[in-house]
Amino acid sequence: MMIKIIVLSGVILSILVQTTNSALTAGFTVHIINAPSNNDIPFSVQCESKDDDLGLKTPKVGDDYNFSFRGNVLGTTRFYCHYSWGSKKQFFDVFNSQMYQSRECGRIRENIFLHTKHTLSGNDYECFWKVQDDGFYFAAHNSPESYTKKYEWN
Structure with a gap:
């Protein structure tokens, strides 16, 4: 009987943590824009976290x-x-605790009439990475003048 109570308590706690996590934390979208000068050389990217491997992707130019x-x-x-x-x-972090805490990513949109955050995707912030011939550029918003070079190719 005691084991059933412990297991049930663990399941309830897990559901509570997941629900609280979704309701209280900000949503993010990370964009990786493939922008080399040509598509003659194949490009691939594989992103992951501690819990999720998003698989190998091969985006085309643009x-x-x-x-x-x-x-x-x-x-x-x-x-x-x-x-x-x-x-x-x-290889580098496209999102980490420093970016989370300092809100380096750009806010998507705020409903000024209701004074609440509202987005169609349920996400509050976007982070943009642009991959170019000479390296990797970051921006909070996808506008040409806002990108800053962060990394070079190895």
């Missing part, structure tokens, strides 16, 4: 590969990606 998630209640959500473009490779 494609916007993106994924959405909610940050965890501890603010420790981390997604990292492995990039490959011909003989060039790179």
Whole structure:
């Protein structure tokens, strides 16, 4: 009987944590825009977190590969990606606790009439990464003047 109570308590606690996590944390969308000068060399990216492997993707030039998630209640959500473009490779965090806490990503939209956050996707923030011949650029919003180079190809 005691084991059943412990198991049931664990299940209820797990459901409560997941529900609280979804309701209280911000939603994010990470965009990875493939923007080299040509498509002659195949490009691939594989993103993952501690809990999720999003699989190998091969976006074409101009494609916007993106994924959405909610940050965890501890603010420790981390997604990292492995990039490959011909003989060039790179690996870095596309989202981590520092970005979460400092809100480096751009707010999608706020309903000024109701003073509440409202987005069609349920996400509050977007992070943009642009992959180019000379490296990786980051921006809070997808506007050409807002990108800053963060990494070079290895």
